[in-house]
Amino acid sequence: MSLDARRWFAPLVVALVGGASACSSPPSVQAQEAATEPRDARLDWWREARFGLFIHWGLYAVPAGEWQGETGYGEWIRESAHIPVGEYEQFQPRFDPLRFDAEQWVALAHEAGMGYLVITSKHHDGFGLFDSAQTDWDVMNTPFHRDVLAELSAACARGGVRFCAYHSIMDWHHPDYLPRRAWEAAERSADGADFERFVKYLHAQVSEVITKYSPGVLWFDGEWENTWTHERGVELYKLCRSLDPALIVNNRVDVHRGGMGGFSDSSEAVGDFGTPEQEIPATGLSGTDWETCMTMNGNWGYNSHDTNWKSVETLVRNLIDVVSKGGNYLLNVGPKADGTFPDEAVARLHGIGAWMKENGEAIHGTSASPFEQLPWGRCTVKRNGANSTLYLHVFERPADGRLVLPGLGNELLSAGWLAGPRLLLPVKREGTDVVIQLPAAMPDPIASVVTLGIQGEPIVYRAPEIVAESDIFVRPLSVKIETKSPGLEIRYTLDGQEPDARSPRYERPLALESSSVVNARAFHEGKPVSATVAHAFERVEPLPPRKPNGVEPGVRVRRYSGEWASLPDFSAGGTTSTEVVPEIALRPADRGENTGLSFDGHVLAPRDDVYVFALSSDDGSQLAIDGLIVVDNDGLHGTVEKRGTVALAMGAHDIAVVWFNRTGGAELSLRWAPLGGELAPVRELTHSEW
Numbered sequence: 129m130s131l132d133a134r135r136w137f138a139p140l141v142v143a144l145v146g147g148a149s150a151c152s153s154p155p156s157v158q159a160q161e162a163a164t165e166p167r168d169a170r171l172d173w174w175r176e177a178r179f180g181l182f183i184h185w186g187l188y189a190v191p192a193g194e195w196q197g198e199t200g201y202g203e204w205i206r207e208s209a210h211i212p213v214g215e216y217e218q219f220q221p222r223f224d225p226l227r228f229d230a231e232q233w234v235a236l237a238h239e240a241g242m243g244y245l246v247i248t249s250k251h252h253d254g255f256g257l258f259d260s261a262q263t264d265w266d267v268m269n270t271p272f273h274r275d276v277l278a279e280l281s282a283a284c285a286r287g288g289v290r291f292c293a294y295h296s297i298m299d300w301h302h303p304d305y306l307p308r309r310a311w312e313a314a315e316r317s318a319d320g321a322d323f324e325r326f327v328k329y330l331h332a333q334v335s336e337v338i339t340k341y342s343p344g345v346l347w348f349d350g351e352w353e354n355t356w357t358h359e360r361g362v363e364l365y366k367l368c369r370s371l372d373p374a375l376i377v378n379n380r381v382d383v384h385r386g387g388m389g390g391f392s393d394s395s396e397a398v399g400d401f402g403t404p405e406q407e408i409p410a411t412g413l414s415g416t417d418w419e420t421c422m423t424m425n426g427n428w429g430y431n432s433h434d435t436n437w438k439s440v441e442t443l444v445r446n447l448i449d450v451v452s453k454g455g456n457y458l459l460n461v462g463p464k465a466d467g468t469f470p471d472e473a474v475a476r477l478h479g480i481g482a483w484m485k486e487n488g489e490a491i492h493g494t495s496a497s498p499f500e501q502l503p504w505g506r507c508t509v510k511r512n513g514a515n516s517t518l519y520l521h522v523f524e525r526p527a528d529g530r531l532v533l534p535g536l537g538n539e540l541l542s543a544g545w546l547a548g549p550r551l552l553l554p555v556k557r558e559g560t561d562v563v564i565q566l567p568a569a570m571p572d573p574i575a576s577v578v579t580l581g582i583q584g585e586p587i588v589y590r591a592p593e594i595v596a597e598s599d600i601f602v603r604p605l606s607v608k609i610e611t612k613s614p615g616l617e618i619r620y621t622l623d624g625q626e627p628d629a630r631s632p633r634y635e636r637p638l639a640l641e642s643s644s645v646v647n648a649r650a651f652h653e654g655k656p657v658s659a660t661v662a663h664a665f666e667r668v669e670p671l672p673p674r675k676p677n678g679v680e681p682g683v684r685v686r687r688y689s690g691e692w693a694s695l696p697d698f699s700a701g702g703t704t705s706t707e708v709v710p711e712i713a714l715r716p717a718d719r720g721e722n723t724g725l726s727f728d729g730h731v732l733a734p735r736d737d738v739y740v741f742a743l744s745s746d747d748g749s750q751l752a753i754d755g756l757i758v759v760d761n762d763g764l765h766g767t768v769e770k771r772g773t774v775a776l777a778m779g780a781h782d783i784a785v786v787w788f789n790r791t792g793g794a795e796l797s798l799r800w801a802p803l804g805g806e807l808a809p810v811r812e813l814t815h816s817e818w
């Protein structure tokens with residue numbers, strides 16, 4: 129093989145998300161969409177709000193994070209502390225939050241500038257905070273005996289905050305839910321459990337939440353276990369939309385959320401917005417709605433020992449950062465068992481509210497910044513008629529007081545402070561930059577907001593982005609060149625030359641047939657206004673097919689046991705069992721702790737092409753094709769998906785996957801697709817007899 133190993137495994141140039149595809153629905157659901165509320169109309173209030181309150185409340189507030197002397201638990205206490213279901217049920221008769229006051233919760237949210245509130249109708253413990261006809265495992269069967277969702281939805285309607293509900297698919301209480309927790313599988317037999325019956329129960333409860341409390345958003349979660357599938361997600365999404373055509377549903381109704389990054393990785397995925405969790409994406413994703421959910425301290429559910437509270441400054445700057453990238457910020461409070469918010473949470477809501485009272489205009493109804501990173505802070509944008517207002521959130525005043533906006537091409541109107549008497553500030557153009565002169569003293573230590581009026585929508589001279597699924601290709605490769613700034617034109621070359629005003633103008637995706645170096649540059653009114661970006665794409669020879677002898681269906685899997693922190697060398701021996709299985713995935717018996725698996729066989733490439741492999745695992749895993757590592761997802765981690773590409777000729781190729789699980793959750797899935805195809809589980813598997 130002429131190419132060295134590194135060349136076969138080019139990293140994916142751009143993830144498979146982005147653009148409208150990350151939120152689009154499959155044709156059948158899209159057809160439904162056209163028949164009911166168009167998507168933009170449904171999301172209008174949610175995009176306007178930009179900021180919401182997340183509430184994780186339930187029986188887990190009773191132990192408040194403590195169990196048998198350990199104090200690090202939250203809403204996962206039953207699973208994390210291995211509390212048998214019978215013992216956990218003892219919290220139900222102890223749940224009596226007599227200080228619960230829905231009006232007070234809504235007032236705190238509203239004063240903080242939050243436009244909506246998402247409360248756990250049911251978390252993973254299966255306990256309902258509402259009056260459900262489907263079960264007694266709900267709040268009506270506690271001494272409190274009041275319908276929390278009914279009181280809260282009514283208070284929201286009165287208090288100008290949109291009521292929304294979180295509902296967990298995973299259910300650690302219902303006898304039909306599968307899989308059982310690994311640690312309780314013995315004492316809590318799954319015999320007789322019928323997951324189809326559980327799905328009917330799930331649909332019935334979701335229908336109750338929608339029809340009784342009219343949530344603006346149904347925020348699903350707990351979709352990651354292998355009993356939940358894309359097909360069930362589409363079915364549940366359709367149910368929600370059929371009951372309320374205006375309802376917004378997050379992307380965790382489906383199974384395509386790539387871990388905590390939260391964005392769907394498939395155009396077939398259903399769900400109206402992406403859901404990064406406890407993290408803020410480095411940049412926004414144009415054409416994609418998303419919402420980051422984060423805690424105020426270290427826990428979602430109340431933990432009386434958790435003193436790791438974020439400052440008001442951090443929380444406000446997180447809000448600004450998220451909104452400047454086109455997202456929503458869902459900030460969590462875990463109420464106490466008596467029905468009150470922790471004092472520290474109340475103080476932070478008040479602090480955020482004080483900033484929002486002066487600057488909420490720079491958050492509500494704004495859209496993403498047209499600039500790349502701004503060293504002094506962030507920018508949000510709002511259209512007003514033919515003009516636009518840029519809201520410049522200054523975190524750190526530049527030492528020279530010059531607030532520089534790089535490459536802003538618009539005609540300028542005026543600049544001034546947003547808060548207070550809205551005093552004007554000096555602003556001038558310096559070449560393609562705009563400079564606002566700040567005074568020595570800044571009005572707000574958290575973020576001082578400067579407004580800048582401009583004609584039209586923002587034109588920022590940013591270099592274009594070259595976007596493709598892979599750096600290598602066998603068949604013609606589609607390459608897009610994108611600019612975040614309307615009003616600019618892109619000119620490009622394919623021979624590595626610097627584009628000029630005579631170079632071809634980019635109007636549609638390029639179809640590369642041979643190795644090329646794409647150079648692209650932004651032009652405004654015929655003049656180059658950005659740096660040139662370049663990316664090399666290589667047409668490669670596919671790996672030749674292997675000629676295995678005597679193939680049989682399925683792959684061989686060897687099992688191991690041991691305590692590892694990273695993938696061991698399984699070839700050193702210690703196999704506890706060997707068998708042939710139809711797919712590279714976990715079976716119930718594989719979900720134990722301190723377990724390792726080694727799969728090997730052949731995969732049949734249907735045609736000469738570059739193939740994307742997506743390997744998802746909790747804990748570590750690795751994929752090799754024809755002896756070359758294509759995906760390395762090793763290490764101790766939660767469910768994480770990594771991808772790689774490899775060029776394969778039509779025919780059989782050796783495939784080997786190794787995986788280990790230390791403790792806790794166990795997950796393993798392998799999907800693949802030819803470039804441009806929809807990722808699907810690897811099915812075309814065979815193995816050779818010894």
Ligand code: FHN
Nearest residue numbers: 184203204349350405421428
């Ligand atoms: O397991 C849940 C967790 O308890 C919490 O509800 C977060 C918030 O979105 N979601 C899941 C973890 O990803």
